[in-house]
Amino acid sequence: MSGKKHLIYNPEKECMSRDEMHAWQSAKLAETVRREYENVPMYRARMDAKGVKPEDIRTVEDLKYLPFMEKTDLRDYYPFDLLASPRSEIVRIHGSSGTTGKPIVSGYTRNDVDVWSEMMARTLTAAGCTKDDVVQVAYGFGLFTGGFGAYQGADKIGAMVVPMSSGNTQRQIMMMQDLGATMLCCTPSYATYLGETIREMGLAPGKDIKLKAGCFGAEPWSEAMRVRIEELLGIDACDIYGLTELGGPGVAFNCLEKDGMHINEDHVIAEIIDPATGEQLPYGEKGELVFTSITKTGMPMLRYRTHDICSLTDKPCACGRSTIRMSRITGRTDDMLIIRGVNVFPSQIETVLVKTQGVAPHYMLVVDRVNNSDTLEVQVEMTEEMFSDTVGQIENVRRYITEQIKSVVGISAKVTLNAPKSMPRSEGKAKRIIDNRKL
Numbered sequence: 101m102s103g104k105k106h107l108i109y110n111p112e113k114e115c116m117s118r119d120e121m122h123a124w125q126s127a128k129l130a131e132t133v134r135r136e137y138e139n140v141p142m143y144r145a146r147m148d149a150k151g152v153k154p155e156d157i158r159t160v161e162d163l164k165y166l167p168f169m170e171k172t173d174l175r176d177y178y179p180f181d182l183l184a185s186p187r188s189e190i191v192r193i194h195g196s197s198g199t200t201g202k203p204i205v206s207g208y209t210r211n212d213v214d215v216w217s218e219m220m221a222r223t224l225t226a227a228g229c230t231k232d233d234v235v236q237v238a239y240g241f242g243l244f245t246g247g248f249g250a251y252q253g254a255d256k257i258g259a260m261v262v263p264m265s266s267g268n269t270q271r272q273i274m275m276m277q278d279l280g281a282t283m284l285c286c287t288p289s290y291a292t293y294l295g296e297t298i299r300e301m302g303l304a305p306g307k308d309i310k311l312k313a314g315c316f317g318a319e320p321w322s323e324a325m326r327v328r329i330e331e332l333l334g335i336d337a338c339d340i341y342g343l344t345e346l347g348g349p350g351v352a353f354n355c356l357e358k359d360g361m362h363i364n365e366d367h368v369i370a371e372i373i374d375p376a377t378g379e380q381l382p383y384g385e386k387g388e389l390v391f392t393s394i395t396k397t398g399m400p401m402l403r404y405r406t407h408d409i410c411s412l413t414d415k416p417c418a419c420g421r422s423t424i425r426m427s428r429i430t431g432r433t434d435d436m437l438i439i440r441g442v443n444v445f446p447s448q449i450e451t452v453l454v455k456t457q458g459v460a461p462h463y464m465l466v467v468d469r470v471n472n473s474d475t476l477e478v479q480v481e482m483t484e485e486m487f488s489d490t491v492g493q494i495e496n497v498r499r500y501i502t503e504q505i506k507s508v509v510g511i512s513a514k515v516t517l518n519a520p521k522s523m524p525r526s527e528g529k530a531k532r533i534i535d536n537r538k539l
């Protein structure tokens with residue numbers, strides 16, 4: 101237990117008994133399936149093909165009879181053919197990158213915007229936010245859900261919102277100081293960059309910078325990265341998870357125990373499946389995360405395959421919430437790299453790099469195929485001290501990283517140490533992989 105004080109936005113919902121939750125989820129699921137069957141021809145056809153009728157779905161256990169939905173469905177039925185409400189009821193559109201050049205889009209009713217705001221209010225409260233806080237939102241505002249999600253949640257709490265959007269780092273830091281921001285919302289890669297810049301400017305967290313906590317997500321990050329951000333900024337760094345198809349950020353969130361992310365189960369039902377067979381897996385086992393939205397009305401998602409890999413647990417949490425938790429996302433079923441037959445998750449390499457003295461966590465993985473054999477190059481930036489190395493440590497650091505990757509991931513990689521500040525900085529989601537094999 102962390103011994104931290106836990107704030108809960110909606111105890112009635114977040115702490116309900118498991119029996120109450122089961123009854124609530126079952127009723128909402130049945131309602132959503134009926135709505136979908138009546139309004140979305142594509143899903144009706146898919147249920148008919150499986151011989152499943154809406155009245156067959158009565159409890160959470162019946163979920164397994166329903167057909168899956170995929171990101172490709174959002175592409176194939178782009179932009180509005182998955183709407184389960186009339187077009188006139190849609191008040192917002194958000195989007196995210198699809199499997200082709202076009203984005204995938206989701207339509208929100210007023211209800212959906214409210215549900216999402218509630219989920220984000222819970223998320224921020226769990227990180228310690230109250231109406232007395234100043235919340236700096238450095239997620240991008242636009243089709244991407246990060247900026248609006250954080251704004252809506254903080255607004256619902258009644259905190260003072262500073263909607264900076266991403267980028268313009270010097271200005272971010274100036275406003276952070278001038279307005280006394282206490283909470284920060286952005287991607288973990290941008291939090292790292294902000295933290296480093298703050299340190300370089302000679303500003304002291306706790307004195308010049310008043311931040312106490314941050315909600316960071318929208319991209320994979322490691323536990324080591326989380327600890328580094330906490331040190332750099334002197335804050336509690338909480339992981340938050342979400343995806344456009346389910347509304348956006350706030351689907352699940354860390355409480356201050358930071359031991360898994362509480363799922364907003366009164367709004368979504370989570371399952372873990374074996375990605376190869378589609379069979380449900382028990383709590384504790386790693387597999388593909390599948391979500392069913394049970395309160396969304398604009399574009400409900402039934403058994404939506406996220407391709408994100410994690411596990412679930414129903415072990416009690418010290419914060420008092422009764423909701424199940426999902427582990428950190430350890431990779432994806434689709435862009436997991438397979439290099440010389442070995443499954444490689446960028447997060448494994450990130451953990452090695454963050455733990456290594458002398459390099460900064462700005463890196464790129466370059467995969468290629470030379471003479472029919474896959475190659476992996478790990479490019480990482482040296483710190484200033486290492487770069488001006490006078491005692492000949494650089495070669496040792498390079499060798500150390502190579503050995504660590506070999507032992508953790510199981511494959512040999514070429515490690516390239518780049519000069520400080522030479523690699524691209526990210527203000528939104530970081531791009532960490534260049535796979536030249538696909539070209």
Ligand code: AMP
Binds near residue numbers: 197316
């Ligand atoms: P988007 O809808 O564009 O915001 O992308 C959603 C995807 O971002 C998810 O399916 C995950 O792959 C990734 N993502 C979001 N939050 C997290 C997080 N906290 N940790 C790891 N991956 C995340």
Ligand code: ZN
Binds near residue numbers: 362420
């Ligand atoms: Zn908790």
